[in-house]
Amino acid sequence: MNARDEILGRVRGALAAAPDAEVEVPRRYARTADGVDVVRLFAERVGDYRATVRIVAPEALAPVVAAELRDAAVGTLAVPPDLPHEWLIETGVEVRADSPVLSVNELDGCDGVLTGCAVAIAETGTIVLDGGPTQGRRALTLVPDVHICVVPASVVVGTVPEAITRLDGTRPLTWVSGPSATSDIELNRIEGVHGPRRLVVIVVDRQTG
Amino acid sequence: MSGATWLGMPAFPEAARTALADEQLQANLRTATTTIRAKREAVVAERADWEHLRAAGAAIKDRTLRHLDRYLLRFEEQATAAGAVVHWARDAAEANRIVVDLVRAADADEVIKVKSMVTQEIDLNAALAAAGITAYETDLAELIVQLGDDLPSHILVPAIHRNRSQIRDIFRREMPDAPDDLTDDPAALAAAARRHLRRKFLTARVAVSGANFAVAESGALVVVESEGNGRMCLTLPEVLISVVGIEKLVPTWADLEVMLQLLPRSSTGERMNPYTSTWRGVHPGDGPREVHVVLLDNGRTDVLADDVGRQALRCIRCSACLNVCPVYERTGGHAYGSPYPGPIGAILTPQLRGMRDDPVAASLPYASTLCGACYEACPVRIDIPAALVHLRARAVDATRGPLSPERTVMRAAAWTLAGPRRLAAAQRLAALAGALLGRRGRIGRLPGPLAAWTRTRDTPVPPGQSFRTWWRRNRRGTAE
Numbered sequence: 051m052n053a054r055d056e057i058l059g060r061v062r063g064a065l066a067a068a069p070d071a072e073v074e075v076p077r078r079y080a081r082t083a084d085g086v087d088v089v090r091l092f093a094e095r096v097g098d099y100r101a102t103v104r105i106v107a108p109e110a111l112a113p114v115v116a117a118e119l120r121d122a123a124v125g126t127l128a129v130p131p132d133l134p135h136e137w138l139i140e141t142g143v144e145v146r147a148d149s150p151v152l153s154v155n156e157l158d159g160c161d162g163v164l165t166g167c168a169v170a171i172a173e174t175g176t177i178v179l180d181g182g183p184t185q186g187r188r189a190l191t192l193v194p195d196v197h198i199c200v201v202p203a204s205v206v207v208g209t210v211p212e213a214i215t216r217l218d219g220t221r222p223l224t225w226v227s228g229p230s231a232t233s234d235i236e237l238n239r240i241e242g243v244h245g246p247r248r249l250v251v252i253v254v255d256r257q258t259g
Numbered sequence: 260m261s262g263a264t265w266l267g268m269p270a271f272p273e274a275a276r277t278a279l280a281d282e283q284l285q286a287n288l289r290t291a292t293t294t295i296r297a298k299r300e301a302v303v304a305e306r307a308d309w310e311h312l313r314a315a316g317a318a319i320k321d322r323t324l325r326h327l328d329r330y331l332l333r334f335e336e337q338a339t340a341a342g343a344v345v346h347w348a349r350d351a352a353e354a355n356r357i358v359v360d361l362v363r364a365a366d367a368d369e370v371i372k373v374k375s376m377v378t379q380e381i382d383l384n385a386a387l388a389a390a391g392i393t394a395y396e397t398d399l400a401e402l403i404v405q406l407g408d409d410l411p412s413h414i415l416v417p418a419i420h421r422n423r424s425q426i427r428d429i430f431r432r433e434m435p436d437a438p439d440d441l442t443d444d445p446a447a448l449a450a451a452a453r454r455h456l457r458r459k460f461l462t463a464r465v466a467v468s469g470a471n472f473a474v475a476e477s478g479a480l481v482v483v484e485s486e487g488n489g490r491m492c493l494t495l496p497e498v499l500i501s502v503v504g505i506e507k508l509v510p511t512w513a514d515l516e517v518m519l520q521l522l523p524r525s526s527t528g529e530r531m532n533p534y535t536s537t538w539r540g541v542h543p544g545d546g547p548r549e550v551h552v553v554l555l556d557n558g559r560t561d562v563l564a565d566d567v568g569r570q571a572l573r574c575i576r577c578s579a580c581l582n583v584c585p586v587y588e589r590t591g592g593h594a595y596g597s598p599y600p601g602p603i604g605a606i607l608t609p610q611l612r613g614m615r616d617d618p619v620a621a622s623l624p625y626a627s628t629l630c631g632a633c634y635e636a637c638p639v640r641i642d643i644p645a646a647l648v649h650l651r652a653r654a655v656d657a658t659r660g661p662l663s664p665e666r667t668v669m670r671a672a673a674w675t676l677a678g679p680r681r682l683a684a685a686q687r688l689a690a691l692a693g694a695l696l697g698r699r700g701r702i703g704r705l706p707g708p709l710a711a712w713t714r715t716r717d718t719p720v721p722p723g724q725s726f727r728t729w730w731r732r733n734r735r736g737t738a739e
Contacts, residue, residue, distance in 0.1 A: 052347070053346075053347040053348060053349045053353060054347040056349055057331075057347055057349060057505065057554070057556045057560065058328050058331065058332070060556065060560035061327050061328045061331070061505070061560055061563065062328050063560075063564070064560050064561075064563035064564035064569075065324075065325065065326075065327070065328075065563065067566070068325060068566070072322065072325070072326075073318055073321040073322035073325055074318065074322075075315055075318040075319050075322060075514075076311070076314050076315055076318060077311075077315055077517075078308070078311040078314070078315075079308040079311040079312045079315055079517070079520075080307075080308045080311075095530065098530075099533075151544075154461050154495060155461065158461055171531075173530065174530040174531035175530065175531065176531045181542070181545055187544060187545040187546070188490070188493075188494045188536075188545055188546055189494050189495060189545075189546075192487065192490050192491065192494055192495075193461075193495075210516050210519055210520050211513075211516040213516075214512065214513055214515055214516040214519075215513075215516075219474060219477050219479055219512035219515075219537065219539075220341070220477050220479065220539050221539075221542075222536075222537070222538045222539075222542045222545050222546060223535075223536065223537040223538075224490065224534065224535070224536055225519075225531070225534065225535035225536075226533065226534060227529070227530070227531035227532065227533050227534075228533055229533070230485070230486055230487040230533060230534070231485050231486065231533045232399045232449055232485050232486045233295075233415070233416065233485060233527045234398070234399040234400035234403070234416050234418060234485075234486075235399070235423055235426060235445040235448060235449070236287075236290055236291050236294065236422060236423060236445070237290075237291040237292075237294045237295045237298075237416060237419065237527075238294060238445065239527070239529070240445045240446050240449050241446075242446065242449055242450065242453075243399060243449050243452065243453055243485070243486035243487055243488070244397070244452075244453055244456065244457075244460065244486050244487035244488045244490075244491055245486065245487020245490055245491075245533070245534060246487070
């Protein structure tokens with residue numbers, strides 16, 4: 051018998067005496083964060099991970115991006131091919147679009163990367179990238195040491211269940227909560243290992259003036 | 260590399276004695292578990308619905324296990340449709356053979372690895388080494404263990420038994436590119452690991468991972484991590500091989516809304532871990548061009564066949580039970596003689612390996628005081644004390660024949676502890692018996708078959724009333 055049939059046979063044998071009824075899943079946990087300003091909460095929680103957070107009005111986005119690039123000393127910036135031009139104005143940095151596809155070494159030669167995201171979760175301070183518009187492929191936001199992520203207020207949800215509902219689980223997803231970190235030395239969190247050591251999150255909110 | 264082995268480890272009591280004599284180990288464990296307990300408590304306390312999340316997490320895993328055959332087939336169908344190649348492995352040897360063959364087919368002589376409990380369990384690195392393939396562990400703690408030719412002692416933080424200055428010494432000694440003036444500042448140690456592995460990440464052609472979850476309805480895999488080494492391994496190489504225990508399945512994508520809340524809060528005590536990656540087969544133009552999934556049994560179907568013990572298969576490897584366990588905090592992980600230490604290891608290892616010819620495994624159900632802290636901390640509500648008592652009965656069965664009084668007592672204890680009304684009745688009985696048998700607060704030797712137990716230990720006389728009785732008499736109606 052092949053391994054597949056043998057394992058499936060063992061599983062069925064092990065469960066032969068188990069009650070036939072489906073196990074119902076009680077879902078009484080919170081699905082939404084009611085009565086919360088999700089944009090403010092998101093900014094606060096991202097800040098807890100020692101990431102840089104800015105909340106800006108749409109017209110202030112480009113100058114803030116330029117200022118953050120200067121502050122992080124980014125000279126060469128990787129961007130996904132479909133990044134909106136208006137996010138980058140008078141930055142003075144060398145911009146490399148990922149089209150044609152940048153090699154791993156070319157990516158490694160970039161100081162930073164600028165992207166959008168698909169969903170952001172207030173309660174956990176998480177951004178989620180799904181490879182859709184303004185995000186590019188997964189390696190793009192991994193190899194450069196500085197990741198600047200633009201988060202439209204419209205993609206910020208309150209909770210993990212709301213994010214799961216919005217996301218397409220068949221796409222390649224990357225959930226990012228703060229800069230790369232480790233708890234491996236005495237179980238204390240230290241920022242900065244293999245992923246980007248600096249994360250800058252810029253929330254674009256029309257309510258901000 | 261990787262010469263350390265679990266083979267020939269002494270049974271728990273002997274291994275524990277050695278650990279208890281190691282003051283440095285005691286200090287390191289105390290520091291680390293105290294830190295993580297406080298962090299976990301803080302992030303769990305901010306969730307008013309934590310108990311609802313736990314109940315949902317337990318039910319999701321039970322639902323999966325009840326029809327595991329169906330979910331495995333669904334996963335295979337979906338992952339295959341998305342371009343993955345699904346392999347099945349009955350045991351460790353078969354899984355190792357599959358991985359070795361895949362690495363050879365890719366014409367590679369090295370692989371980079373994401374931290375994975377299951378590849379520890381099957382001792383994949385040794386099998387790769389025997390085939391002339393070098394495995395590079397990329398998780399910081401795994402790297403510390405590998406460079407130190409050591410064994411892991413914790414599920415989440417395999418090098419928990421090392422403090423920062425010991426880690427600096429290992430790096431200075433074993434890491435050729437470590438700076439001469441490396442200090443024991445954790446940030447400097449992390450930076451040294453980054454430099455050390457950077458080239459490997461950018462050039463490796465084959466990666467090996469485990470998975471935290473496998474989604475049956477879509478064929479997607481999920482890896483939860485902190486450092487970005489996981490993302491490197493899952494994204495940059497051409498070939499990705501994921502070894503996945505068959506119990507890692509969840510039925511639906513929506514089930515992750517529970518698991519991705521329970522795991523980080525229980526594990527590193529964070530609202531969310533820094534990075535979570537999900538992928539489904541091959542995504543053209545994004546990540547590996549060749550994706551393999553090895554579904555592993557290796558004793559899991561034996562666990563599934565035990566109607567009390569099978570709850571161990573709910574485990575999501577968070578390690579909260581280790582961090583709250585008074586026994587683990589003092590003995591450390593090595594004493595448990597397997598990659599799965601602590602309370603969960605004490606119920607998982609005996610079931611995965613069997614206890615008949617394995618004195619280490621047979622000793623593990625006794626590596627506990629049955630205090631119940633592990634059950635309280637478990638995000639998927641595994642009743643570890645009940646499973647321990649059940650396995651004590653099985654251990655006696657396996658090693659001593661059918662009529663042992665200890666087996667009978669443990670069976671009776673398991674039955675009694677399984678229901679609050681039975682427990683209350685037993686406590687009332689014990690109070691009466693204590694009044695008859697006890698002298699100066701101690702029960703000395705008992706007659707007949709129980710003499711073997713009391714020959715070497717006194718038993719405290721049960722109190723005149725149980726806490727439950729006291730509570731009912733004194734507090735009922737005021738606090739409920």
